[in-house]
Amino acid sequence: MFFNVAGLLRSEMGATRGFSISGETLHTLDGSIVDINGPVRLLRTDSTILVSAKLTARADAECSRCTEPAGVELSFGIEEEFRSVNTDLRMRRGTREEQAGEDWFTIASDNLLDLSEPIRQAAISAMPIAPICDAACAGLCPKCSANQNSTSCACAERTTDRRWRSLEALLAHGE
Numbered sequence: 193m194f195f196n197v198a199g200l201l202r203s204e205m206g207a208t209r210g211f212s213i214s215g216e217t218l219h220t221l222d223g224s225i226v227d228i229n230g231p232v233r234l235l236r237t238d239s240t241i242l243v244s245a246k247l248t249a250r251a252d253a254e255c256s257r258c259t260e261p262a263g264v265e266l267s268f269g270i271e272e273e274f275r276s277v278n279t280d281l282r283m284r285r286g287t288r289e290e291q292a293g294e295d296w297f298t299i300a301s302d303n304l305l306d307l308s309e310p311i312r313q314a315a316i317s318a319m320p321i322a323p324i325c326d327a328a329c330a331g332l333c334p335k336c337s338a339n340q341n342s343t344s345c346a347c348a349e350r351t352t353d354r355r356w357r358s359l360e361a362l363l364a365h366g367e
C-alpha cells in the first residue's frame with residue numbers, strides 16, 4: 193500500500209493529503225487481512241509525515257470454542273510518523289536535535305510511503321483474543337472433542353473429566 197509523498201515532502205509544514213484505501217489485502221504469518229477499507233490522511237509535520245487512518249478489515253481466525261474457521265471484523269486506527277531517507281526535513285529548518293525514544297517508519301528513496309507494516313501491526317493488535325465463529329457456537333465436547341454444532345455425541349451430560357476432579361475437590365475444600 194504505497195503512497196507517493198514526493199510533493200508532500202516538498203510542501204510546507206501543515207500541508208495535508210487525503211487518500212482512501214479500498215479493498216486491499218495484506219498477508220500475515222497467520223493468514224490474511226482482507227477487504228481493508230478507510231480514509232487515510234497525511235500531514236506534513238516539521239520533520240515527519242504523520243499518517244492517520246481509520247480502517248476496517250476482515251481476517252481469518254480460528255474459533256476459540258470449536259476450532260472451525262471464524263471470520264472476524266476488525267476496526268482500528270493508525271497514527272504513525274514516517275521519516276524520509278532522502279530529505280532531512282529537520283535539517284532544512286536548521287535544527288537537528290533528536291529526541292530519545294522517538295519511533296518512526298521510513299520513507300524509502302523513491303518517496304513512496306508504505307503503509308503495509310503499520311496496518312499489519314494495527315490489524316493484528318485489533319484481533320480478538322478469543323474469536324468465535326458464531327455467538328451461539330456450542331464448542332467441542334470436552335470429553336470426545338466432537339464439534340457440538342454439528343454432532344451430538346453420546347457422552348453423558350454430567351460426567352466429570354478425571355483431570356478436573358482434584359480441582360473440584362480443592363474448590364469444595366475452600367468453601
Ligand SMILES: [Zn+2]
Binds near residue numbers: 325
Ligand atoms: Zn465455533
Ligand SMILES: [Zn+2]
Binds near residue numbers: 333335345
Ligand atoms: Zn462427547
